[in-house]
Amino acid sequence: MKQKRDYNKEYKDTSDHKYAYHFDNLMRRYMMQTFTPYIKNNKSRALEMGCFKGEFTEILTTYFDNITVIEASDELVAYTKKRVSKKVKFVCSTFEAYSSKEKFDYIFLMHTLEHLDNPKEVLQKVSSWLSDDGALYLVCPNANAPSRQIAVKMGLISHNAAVTLSEKEHGHRKTYSLDTLEEEVTHTGLTVTNRGGIFFKPLANFQFDKLINTKILTQAFLDGCYKLGMAYPDLCASIYLVCKKENK
Secondary structure (H helix, E strand, C coil), X not given: CCCCCCHHHHCCCCCCCCCCCHHHHHHHHHHHHHHHHHCXXXXXXXXXXXXXXXXXXXXXXXXXXXXXXXXXXXXXXXXXXXXXXXXXXXXXXXXXXXXXXXXXXXXXXXXXXXXXXXXXXHHHHHHHHEEEEEEEEEEEEECCCHHHHHXXXXXXXXXXXXXXXXXXXXXXXXXXXXXXXXXXXXXXXXXXXXXXXXXXXXXXXXXXHHHHHCCCCCHHHHHHXXXXXXXXXXXXXXXXXXXXXXXX
């Protein structure tokens, strides 16, 4: 019998691993910087799939007037509701259980696909939620980030795509590279129109946090890592796909 997931527990820190670092918030800003050229109309309907504590939700409110958020943790829904406009609509549900007749022009699935038990099933649903000209913006942590490859050479993880015990405790099911992420989209009613990487990543999240706090890493250095990531997508912190509905 499959064990029921506790979504309120999965997002919380454990004794040996934080769920989110300040670096994660930095990454959310760079994610939106990557996708801003695609955004044409703030009157469009946007859907955020998974909100954590609302950092990205808050960013979306500066771009869109019509936002719906689906989140399985009722604690995170309550937390995020307090930090964003009352115009943002929240649905406390798993993606698998959610249904909607509304069509969305922009759907954001950011650092969440790797948590799903049935990613292809969810992506099939996403294709049915998109408007005819809508797009899915899909972002996942990158298995081939230099920080992970260094961890392999140090003997800390077995291989690039390994899911560590701490990651499992936080609900991770898979670690993607660009090829395996693109394969996940296959046969879901979606087609990939753009792909790439976000932020060249030589250090682990906690190392970035420490160095940013001591001001050893400047904003110029961080921006340089972001720009370098455009040239080396396979060596980035995150990888992304932009997907549209398949032409029938």
